[in-house]
Amino acid sequence: MSMGMKCPRDGQDLVTKLHESSPPFHVEICPRCHGIWFDEGELNRVLPELTIRLENMKWRPCTAGETPVDSPRSGTTCETIHLEVGDLTIHRDPATNGHWVDGCELEHVKAFAQTACRETRDHVDYIAREMAELGYH
Numbered sequence: 001m002s003m004g005m006k007c008p009r010d011g012q013d014l015v016t017k018l019h020e021s022s023p024p025f026h027v028e029i030c031p032r033c034h035g036i037w038f039d040e041g042e043l044n045r046v047l048p049e050l051t052i053r054l055e056n057m058k059w060r061p062c063t064a065g066e067t068p069v070d071s072p073r074s075g076t077t078c079e080t081i082h083l084e085v086g087d088l089t090i091h092r093d094p095a096t097n098g099h100w101v102d103g104c105e106l107e108h109v110k111a112f113a114q115t116a117c118r119e120t121r122d123h124v125d126y127i128a129r130e131m132a133e134l135g136y137h
């Protein structure tokens with residue numbers, strides 16, 4: 001489990017949330033901006049349909065107009081993909097294979113989940129509930 005990771009956007013301590021689903025997963029959520037960190041393998045547990053799509057896509061550096069993010073796990077500058085489905089932008093730490101999703105992307109994650117199976121939608125609902133407890137609105 002992670003200890004002491006800081007939000008790469010605003011420096012807040014990330015809060016670990018463990019979901020006892022089958023299979024279980026954990027995510028780290030920023031209580032301020034509600035960005036989400038997925039350690040290696042966690043994105044595939046939460047949103048397997050998303051990782052299948054990402055397999056066929058090429059990660060690229062952030063372009064002008066995008067705000068690059070440094071991995072809270074390794075400090076490495078992340079690579080980026082923008083998905084048409086859900087209009088979703090996601091970042092990957094090439095050093096640890098973790099993923100970062102900005103808090104403002106939650107609605108886009110939900111939109112993507114609408115194309116996924118019920119279990120995936122339940123996972124996203126769980127994350128949204130945990131965000132709400134942290135003050136997301």
Ligand SMILES: [Zn+2]
Nearest residue numbers: 007010030033
């Ligand atoms: Zn934050």
